Amino acid sequence: MSTRLSVNLNAVAQLRNRRDLPWPSVTGIGRIALEAGAHGLTCHPRPDERHIRRSDVPELAALVAEFPGAEFNIEGYPAEDFLAIVEAAKPDQVTLVPDDPSQSTSDHGWDVAANRDSLTKVIARLKAGGMRVSLFVDPDDPRQPPLAAEVGADRVEIYTGPYGATHDDPAGAAKMLAAIAETAEAAKVAGLGINAGHDLTLFNLPQLIGLVPYIAEVSIGHGVTADALIFGMAETVRLYRQAAGNPV
Ligand SMILES: CC(=O)[C@@H](O)[C@H](O)COP(=O)(O)O
Numbered sequence: 686m687s688t689r690l691s692v693n694l695n696a697v698a699q700l701r702n703r704r705d706l707p708w709p710s711v712t713g714i715g716r717i718a719l720e721a722g723a724h725g726l727t728c729h730p731r732p733d734e735r736h737i738r739r740s741d742v743p744e745l746a747a748l749v750a751e752f753p754g755a756e757f758n759i760e761g762y763p764a765e766d767f768l769a770i771v772e773a774a775k776p777d778q779v780t781l782v783p784d785d786p787s788q789s790t791s792d793h794g795w796d797v798a799a800n801r802d803s804l805t806k807v808i809a810r811l812k813a814g815g816m817r818v819s820l821f822v823d824p825d826d827p828r829q830p831p832l833a834a835e836v837g838a839d840r841v842e843i844y845t846g847p848y849g850a851t852h853d854d855p856a857g858a859a860k861m862l863a864a865i866a867e868t869a870e871a872a873k874v875a876g877l878g879i880n881a882g883h884d885l886t887l888f889n890l891p892q893l894i895g896l897v898p899y900i901a902e903v904s905i906g907h908g909v910t911a912d913a914l915i916f917g918m919a920e921t922v923r924l925y926r927q928a929a930g931n932p933v
């Protein structure tokens with residue numbers, strides 16, 4: 686089984702929002718990514734709509750539905766307004782992230798034990814609506830995946846930001862990779878699927894997939910968007926698919 690690539694469109698939306706104009710089109714770029722072989726699209730609507738707007742979400746859901754086998758993943762903190770967005774869009778997967786609205790980006794995973802009751806309720810609610818649920822977890826805390834299984838999650842998404850931050854530090858990267866592998870193993874033993882994301886790039890992705898080849902999905906936005914400025918979105922998707930171990 687190879688690792689699926691879900692292209693996160695937050696950064697494209699952020700570029701669009703620099704002007705009161707409709708380009709770059711979030712759905713237009715998403716379509717190019719899917720036509721080039723991306724296995725799905727991800728967005729992380731935040732309460733301030735600084736990138737993905739509430740109105741983008743149903744349009745992205747309709748776009749993904751045009752591509753058989755492609756999946757739509759929506760990420761965010763499970764406040765009622767977020768739950769209303771996902772319950773209307775019915776994505777294939779919801780990734781719950783413990784973000785405070787004031788955070789500039791996601792920077793930590795769930796303390797599942799401290800949120801046991803609320804996570805159990807919200808996961809049951811989303812699964813009853815037909816959505817797969819993944820919990821964002823820290824890369825160096827193998828205690829979290831078994832707890833994620835207990836509260837009903839289907840998958841965990843391992844937060845790879847600290848690994849991405851070691852881009853100029855090979856020894857630090859090796860240490861982070863070892864931690865990620867241990868957390869992934871704990872998730873596998875707990876019977877969960879494993880996703881990964883945050884600050885993954887063409888350069889750090891092959892090593893990650895080499896060590897943990899059973900990662901089901903990577904969601905990548907910042908690196909993909911940066912590389913799309915150089916190579917174009919279609920070629921960038923092909924390069925990332927390859928970096929994730931998919932046939933060329
Ligand atoms: C959960 C995760 O790592 C990504 O969704 C990331 O938070 C993207 O969010 P921003 O694009 O707002 O940084």
Ligand SMILES: NCC(=O)COP(=O)(O)O
Pocket residue numbers: 693727760842881882883884885904905906907908909
């Ligand atoms: N879940 C991580 C994601 O969707 C994209 O994160 P990034 O590549 O923009 O850091």
